[in-house]
Amino acid sequence: MCGIVGYIGEQDSKEILLRGLEKLEYRGYDSAGIAVLNENGVHVFKEKGRIADLREVVNPDVEASVGIGHTRWATHGAPSRVNAHPHQSASGRFTLVHNGVIENYAILKREYLQDVELKSDTDTEVIVQLVEKFVNSGLDVEEAFRQTLMLLKGSYAIALIDSENKDVIYVAKNKSPLLVGLGDGFNVVASDAMAMLQVTNQYVELMDKEMVMVTKNSVTIKKLDGNIIDRDPYTAELDASDIEKGTYPHYMLKEIDEQPLVMRRIIQKYQDENGHLTIDPEIIEAMNEADRIYIIACGTSYHAGLVGKQFIEKWAKIPVEVHVASEFSYNMPLLSERPLFIYISQSGETADSRAVLVQTKEMGYKALTITNVPGSTLSREADYTLLLHAGPEIAVASTKAYTAQIAVLAILATVTAKAKGIELDFDLVKELGIIANVMEMLCDAKEEMEKIAREYLATTRNCFFIGRAVDFYVCLEGALKLKEISYIQAEGFAGGELKHGTIALIEEGTPVIALATQEHVNLSIRGNVKEVVARGANPCIISMKGLETEEDRYVIPAVHPMLTPLVSVVPLQLIAYYAALHRGCDVDKPRNLAKSVTVE
Ligand code: M6R
Numbered sequence: 001m002c003g004i005v006g007y008i009g010e011q012d013s014k015e016i017l018l019r020g021l022e023k024l025e026y027r028g029y030d031s032a033g034i035a036v037l038n039e040n041g042v043h044v045f046k047e048k049g050r051i052a053d054l055r056e057v058v059n060p061d062v063e064a065s066v067g068i069g070h071t072r073w074a075t076h077g078a079p080s081r082v083n084a085h086p087h088q089s090a091s092g093r094f095t096l097v098h099n100g101v102i103e104n105y106a107i108l109k110r111e112y113l114q115d116v117e118l119k120s121d122t123d124t125e126v127i128v129q130l131v132e133k134f135v136n137s138g139l140d141v142e143e144a145f146r147q148t149l150m151l152l153k154g155s156y157a158i159a160l161i162d163s164e165n166k167d168v169i170y171v172a173k174n175k176s177p178l179l180v181g182l183g184d185g186f187n188v189v190a191s192d193a194m195a196m197l198q199v200t201n202q203y204v205e206l207m208d209k210e211m212v213m214v215t216k217n218s219v220t221i222k223k224l225d226g227n228i229i230d231r232d233p234y235t236a237e238l239d240a241s242d243i244e245k246g247t248y249p250h251y252m253l254k255e256i257d258e259q260p261l262v263m264r265r266i267i268q269k270y271q272d273e274n275g276h277l278t279i280d281p282e283i284i285e286a287m288n289e290a291d292r293i294y295i296i297a298c299g300t301s302y303h304a305g306l307v308g309k310q311f312i313e314k315w316a317k318i319p320v321e322v323h324v325a326s327e328f329s330y331n332m333p334l335l336s337e338r339p340l341f342i343y344i345s346q347s348g349e350t351a352d353s354r355a356v357l358v359q360t361k362e363m364g365y366k367a368l369t370i371t372n373v374p375g376s377t378l379s380r381e382a383d384y385t386l387l388l389h390a391g392p393e394i395a396v397a398s399t400k401a402y403t404a405q406i407a408v409l410a411i412l413a414t415v416t417a418k419a420k421g422i423e424l425d426f427d428l429v430k431e432l433g434i435i436a437n438v439m440e441m442l443c444d445a446k447e448e449m450e451k452i453a454r455e456y457l458a459t460t461r462n463c464f465f466i467g468r469a470v471d472f473y474v475c476l477e478g479a480l481k482l483k484e485i486s487y488i489q490a491e492g493f494a495g496g497e498l499k500h501g502t503i504a505l506i507e508e509g510t511p512v513i514a515l516a517t518q519e520h521v522n523l524s525i526r527g528n529v530k531e532v533v534a535r536g537a538n539p540c541i542i543s544m545k546g547l548e549t550e551e552d553r554y555v556i557p558a559v560h561p562m563l564t565p566l567v568s569v570v571p572l573q574l575i576a577y578y579a580a581l582h583r584g585c586d587v588d589k590p591r592n593l594a595k596s597v598t599v600e
Pocket of ligand 1: 298299300301302344345346347348349350353396397398399480481484595596597
């Protein structure tokens with residue numbers, strides 16, 4: 001949440017910062033700002049709203065080759081110009097952007113800043129005021145910055161500029177992501193390599209509790225104890241076209257359409273030279289040594305975990321529990337003797353999941369992260385990583401990462417089963433190939449999905465998704481997709497659970513989307529549909545070829561019964577997309593949300 005950028009070099013920094021922030025808008029988009037520094041001092045431009053709104057207030061005549069920028073997802077203080085970053089010290093000498101949460105900001109304010117009048121409601125402002133306070137007490141800026149960092153509790157990625165010295169950007173990180181990008185005669189700072197791909201693909205990773213002095217020709221990384229760290233850069237393997245919308249109106253639609261390609265890429269990445277699926281033997285050993293697997297994740301990734309549990313239990317015969325990270329942290333169940341933790345996270349940065357990872361590592365348990373982002377925090381801090389190979393997912397609503405997570409979990413389960421000598425009566429490579437083809441057909445059914453969205457969801461205030469067995473898990477995901485981008489109150493329910501309370505909500509015309517892809521519960525879910533219809537619901541049944549009846553609205557071509565979530569979710573993603581579109585919502589950047597949730 002929140003994205004930060006910085007540039008120090010020879011060129012005018014404004015456009016580089018603004019373009020960088022546009023690439024980071026997925027991290028937060030309720031207000032934004034930049035500060036640039038030239039011989040006349042520091043110039044701060046901020047605005048409530050999007051980067052497009054910020055562009056309107058940036059003075060094109062100010063030229064400066066040093067600058068920092070921020071796009072915000074509000075935690076402390078409402079989205080407003082005053083709470084937007086950058087924030088400045090009392091004299092205006094220091095200017096700072098911050099991503100994260102300073103948990104002890106109120107204490108710091110009380111103990112160190114009683115005589116300073118803070119201008120914003122943010123936790124961030126204390127940082128910049130503290131730096132000035134320490135400088136005023138006689139410390140040089142680097143030492144004042146270090147002393148300030150030592151006092152901070154919580155998470156931060158920070159960039160700070162000093163109007164009395166245009167030659168350096170001070171940078172620091174703890175728990176929030178931050179990279180330094182290297183150029184020829186310039187250097188940059190960014191929350192994500194994507195932001196600065198326009199100028200460099202060479203990056204240096206920063207670790208927690210490090211501070212960095214970035215000049216146009218040098219990058220000096222220090223531990224907070226003053227020790228200098230030497231670290232080699234890496235090349236960001238991102239293609240600029242991966243992060244562009246191309247001819248698509250929205251990233252979400254592009255990412256839905258990319259799913260067949262991602263399926264094929266995953267098959268290829270996880271195949272050995274003989275065409276057999278393969279996974280690092282150490283991971284398989286850890287799986288087979290475990291007496292129970294704990295999957296920890298949030299949101300869509302949690303929903304993928306629920307599906308993955310089925311694969312691991314049914315194919316690899318290892319018991320699995322799936323937990324929402326934010327709950328697990330504070331309400332840990334009784335653990336088995338030899339647990340293995342699997343963290344599923346598209347971004348690899350989700351603070352709730354990371355909090356559990358830190359806890360379980362301290363307890364001495366092994367961790368595997370399944371993520372889309374190599375080098376992300378959860379990947380670095382786990383013992384093992386499996387990559388999704390889905391390419392950057394930019395729309396806030398996760399689509400291709402969900403199906404990629406399920407596919408990787410299926411591969412993990414089958415390879416584990418094979419290592420145990422368990423015979424499976426299907427070839428996953430072949431089945432995933434079929435899935436990719438069916439996904440393509442479903443992506444071609446946009447017109448039909450648009451019609452369903454218009455017919456059922458254009459004006460409704462709520463919508464229910466019902467399913468049984470694995471369809472129930474897909475219903476949870478379908479409902480999350482719909483609510484987060486269209487703001488229709490949508491809930492997923494197990495079909496059999498309706499009569500225990502929820503059915504009271506059914507009124508004349510309430511849309512109920514039912515999934516019927518599972519033979520063993522086909523009759524029961526159809527019974528549940530009858531129950532809601534008898535109470536006035538407007539049903540939309542999406543079924544699987546071979547199980548269909550005349551009343552079904554859409555029939556998905558048949559795939560392996562365990563893998564149906566990979567395809568049944570696609571119509572739900574498209575329906576959510578078109579519903580949001582019809583209701584005039586901002587599909588890629590829904591209100592109150594951000595893509596990467598780096599606060600607990
Ligand atoms: O990056 P992660 O997979 O850890 O993110 C977890 C959730 O925040 C995420 O899946 C969220 O629920 C999606 N935006 C929903 O579409």
